[in-house]
Amino acid sequence: MHKTDTMDHDLTLTEHFVDLIAEFLAVPECEVSARLESELRDPGRLVAEAWRLADPGTPDQITSFYQETDSYIYDLASDHCCVRRAAVWEAIVRRIERRGPYQDVLLYGDGIGTDSIALARRGHRVSYFDLPGKTSDFARFRFAREGFQNQIALITRLGEIRAGRFDAVVCIEVLEHVPNPPGTMRNLYAALKSGGIALITESFESVGPSYPSHLPANFRYAGKTHRLMETLGFVSTYYNSAPINRPMEFTKRDSNLVGEILRLKGRLRRAIHTKWRYITQ
Numbered sequence: 001m002h003k004t005d006t007m008d009h010d011l012t013l014t015e016h017f018v019d020l021i022a023e024f025l026a027v028p029e030c031e032v033s034a035r036l037e038s039e040l041r042d043p044g045r046l047v048a049e050a051w052r053l054a055d056p057g058t059p060d061q062i063t064s065f066y067q068e069t070d071s072y073i074y075d076l077a078s079d080h081c082c083v084r085r086a087a088v089w090e091a092i093v094r095r096i097e098r099r100g101p102y103q104d105v106l107l108y109g110d111g112i113g114t115d116s117i118a119l120a121r122r123g124h125r126v127s128y129f130d131l132p133g134k135t136s137d138f139a140r141f142r143f144a145r146e147g148f149q150n151q152i153a154l155i156t157r158l159g160e161i162r163a164g165r166f167d168a169v170v171c172i173e174v175l176e177h178v179p180n181p182p183g184t185m186r187n188l189y190a191a192l193k194s195g196g197i198a199l200i201t202e203s204f205e206s207v208g209p210s211y212p213s214h215l216p217a218n219f220r221y222a223g224k225t226h227r228l229m230e231t232l233g234f235v236s237t238y239y240n241s242a243p244i245n246r247p248m249e250f251t252k253r254d255s256n257l258v259g260e261i262l263r264l265k266g267r268l269r270r271a272i273h274t275k276w277r278y279i280t281q
Contacts, residue, residue, distance in 0.1 A: 017077045024141050025070060032074075039078035044210060046071040051212040059179045062215075066177075067133030073112055076135070080114040088172075089115070091247045092199050095238065096124070096168045099197070103167040106155075106191050108184075109174035113139030113152070120148050127166070129155040163190045168197050175202040176214040181221055182228055189232050192252040198234065200225065200248045226250075 017036065022029040039046060050071040056062045066072070079085060096103055096119070104125045107116045112135060116128040128143075130136040136156060143149045155161055169188045175181040181204075188198045204222040207214050221228065226236050229250045238249030 017081070020142065020145065021073060021077065021138070024138050025073070035074050036078050039074050040082070043079065043082075044075060047075045048210060048212050062179065063131065065213075066131055066135070070134050072135045073138050076111045076114070080112070088201065088247055089118070092170060092172075093119075093122070095197065095199055095247065095249050096170075097122075099167060104165060106161065106166045106169045108169055108171040108188060108191075109177075110139065110170075110172075111135050113142050115170060115172065116152050117142065117146055117148060120151050126151070127153040127155055127161075129158075129161060132156040158187060161187070161191050164193050166191050166196055167193060168199060170199045172201050173203060175200070175221070175225075176204050176206065176211075176218050179215065179217075181218055182232075185229055185232055189234065189252060194252055194254050196252050197237070198229070198250045198252070200229075200250070201246060 018029050018032050021027075021036075022032045025032070035046065047069070050069045051065065054061075054065045054069070056065045092115075096105060102123050102125065104127075105119055106127045106129060107113075107119070108129050110116050110128050110130055113128055116126050116139070120126045128136075128139060130139065136154075140149075140154060143152050143154075169191050171184070171188060175184060178184050181202075188200075192198065202221075202225060203211070203214060204218050204225070207216050207219050225248065230236065233253060234250035235253045236248070237251045238247075
């Protein structure tokens with residue numbers, strides 16, 4: 001598919017978001033359409049502009065920014081319409097459903113709720129977690145419109161996430177935004193059942209003027225997600241070398257012999273992958 005064809009496809013996919021966003025934000029549809037098209041052409045521009053205007057510096061200011069801005073509604077809507085995201089999402093669904101149908105899944109930082117809706121449609125028991133604010137309010141609005149308001153459990157405080165409850169946790173492009181990524185990783189570990197999986201993408205390496213909400217202090221974690229997760233008690237059970245938005249899978253291991261075997265298999269898999277990548281470069 002050529003770049004122009006992809007752009008036309010992406011613009012077509014945004015049409016179903018226009019009336020929803022226009023109604024929710026009480027703005028004209030033509031304005032919503034223009035902003036979504038702008039985001040497709042220049043991903044992240046609206047968030048970057050809003051970030052520079054707000055100039056949040058402390059963790060509390062960063063939290064307030066996420067709660068008050070509407071720029072993430074446009075950013076996430078356009079991102080979820082892009083064909084490039086489909087491969088990532090399909091891989092995540094396969095990893096979840098490999099475990100069987102009707103899993104208990106926590107969507108950690110699901111923004112406008114697209115992934116929660118997609119998994120609920122497939123019959124999974126879904127819990128949505130994100131900070132209270134405009135973005136999560138829009139997700140709630142969408143759940144009601146889609147008829148999932150009684151099927152998707154809404155969580156807006158970390159303390160409401162039950163320990164050891166979930167078969168899978170999905171955390172897509174969240175870690176680079178939070179002030180304490182290892183703390184968030186610990187939250188994922190606590191939420192999972194023994195043997196449950198965490199499916200993660202992150203962009204620690206993407207920092208600079210185009211990504212001001214990717215905290216520069218988190219650049220030190222680039223390339224270290226596997227090591228950090230294993231330190232917490234996870235074992236790496238799947239690795240995809242795609243450079244952008246790769247879905248990584250980590251299993252919460254048991255403290256018994258089976259867990260140790262999983263840990264060793266994960267390390268061996270990563271070592272082989274690293275060696276092969278070195279040889280073929």
